[in-house]
Amino acid sequence: MEFSPTNNIVKLCIQGMDMEEKGNPDEAGKLFMQAWNEATNDFEKFIAAHYVARHQTNVSDKLKWHETGLQLALSINNDMVNSALPTLYLNIAKCYEELGDADNAKKNYELSAAITYKPTDNGPFYHGTRADLQAGDFLTAERRSNYHADVIMNHIYFTAQVNGAGFAAALAQGDGRERVYIVEPTGPFENDPNVTDKKFPGNPTRSYRTAAPMKIIGEVTDWVRLSPVELQKFRDRLAQSKGEIIN
Incomplete structure (x- = not known):
């Protein structure tokens, strides 16, 4: 499992980002959802979930997608994704805060702050x-x-x-x-x-x-x-x- 700009899911996400930059969020959202639907493994789903989450207008839906991305990252558990954990927990905390769930917001803010990620990659x-x-x-x-x-x-x-x-x-x-x-x-x-x-x-x-x-x-x-x-x-x-x- 290796990240590549020629990967079909990565290409779709890049196209979605281009649509965002051109001020066309609806088309971007469609491309990101297409990436999710066409993803064939957990890593591709992890990447697609990140973009689908940020295009949700409903906080509960955004939380669901961020938590989906977190579970995928935890299941993959390697140097490609572990460095995203602080941001994932932070995004989840912000969603809980918007929903008025102070306990879960605090828990996830603490999880984000507690992770000082240092790469453990052994190469080559x-x-x-x-x-x-x-x-x-x-x-x-x-x-x-x-x-x-x-x-x-x-x-x-x-x-x-x-x-x-x-x-x-x-x-x-x-x-x-x-x-x-x-x-x-x-x-x-x-x-x-x-x-x-x-x-x-x-x-x-x-x-x-x-x-x-x-x-x-x-x-x-x-x-x-x-x-x-x-x-x-x-x-x-x-x-x-x-x-x-x-x-």
Whole structure:
């Protein structure tokens, strides 16, 4: 089970978000419900429930969908979704507060505050780039972004999804070929705040960052590549961004 922008449910949710940005919430709501109805596993349902919930006008219905998302997250219980638990409990608490249920609101606020999520992902980990590196080399912070030449990075970004690293390599600037390296963090790491609880709930891309050096262990050459059309769409979005999508 791996998050992918080519997944049909993810695509539907992205289309729904586009409708939201265009000021068409009714069409967005239909797309999110379609995603829920067509979801084939708990992870797809978890993602769809997040969007269906926020389009409910009735607080009781919104609570039902948030609680559905929570139960799905608890059943999945992995690093893709556990980082969403504080926000899930917070959303549920707000619903109970609106419904005048102070006890359940307090309980869920406390659950949200009690979770200090630290990733427990054991990898393997990957870094996508166009730089020519060798096993034994170290990636370090204080270097230029792969995507925005005027941005100096304070962290090294990496992922536990080889296809995600391949996607990052495809978007990276430079004339070199796309490279996906197997990497090993030499210090503590945290969820990538640029993607965690942003477009999608939690950290489904299993994306992380560290300020410590990252050792190159090896290289992989086989990953799922986006079509030229899909890749160009993401390049266009990246060109319009202000540095928030970084690696």
